[in-house]
């Protein structure tokens with residue numbers, strides 16, 4: 001890992017040129033951000049998946065700018081090195097004016113860039129936000145804010161026409177000035193083709209190994225996922241079990257008089 005004071009877009013682009021994998025994680029709070037930053041994670045996404053992982057909601061749709069700003073501020077306080085991306089919540093980028101204002105608020109609390117879902121249809125919005133001086137990364141494939149339209153959380157791009165649409169969407173995002181795209185839950189070969197046919201940064205969450213970087217939810221990485229865990233997600237710890245046994249030990253000691 002190259003020692004840099006603060007990860008910037010230039011640094012991320014250099015990593016891609018050198019074929020060094022970029023490591024990205026989704027998290028939502030100050031202590032987790034501090035630990036991920038100290039561990040050398042390159043990028044952090046303050047994701048609207050906070051709805052499901054932290055708030056027990058069934059979808060990301062209820063999340064507002066206020067919720068995102070609340071979590072983004074906490075994350076930014078814990079980060080010295082990582083590049084922080086703030087997620088634009090559902091309905092926060094319907095018009096270019098709204099998008100610029102809301103993206104600006106995420107930058108104002110310390111995010112380095114914003115992420116929004118969609119391809120060709122949001123390209124004019126991406127262009128407007130980038131023109132306002134705000135770095136944008138797109139999000140294609142399984143886009144959770146369109147869960148109703150997609151009919152659930154399924155793999156996208158299995159048919160040739162949908163795969164081609166994802167590719168043209170990625171190209172539209174690049175042409176609009178996005179610095180990269182996140183490809184969620186699409187076949188490996190589709191993600192590989194997009195990585196080959198574009199020159200911006202490509203990231204995969206459930207899209208195989210052929211992109212510049214990888215993203216996972218911290219809850220999956222840590223073994224703290226209490227709801228459904230995607231098949232592609234890998235856990236490197238079982239924090240849920242450790243939390244439960246710590247609470248059980250405390251409960252036992254208080255009841256038995258061992259503590260205090």
Ligand code: KIV
Nearest residue numbers: 026047048049087205
């Ligand atoms: O909010 C989020 O965590 C995301 C990921 C699912 C990619 O957008």
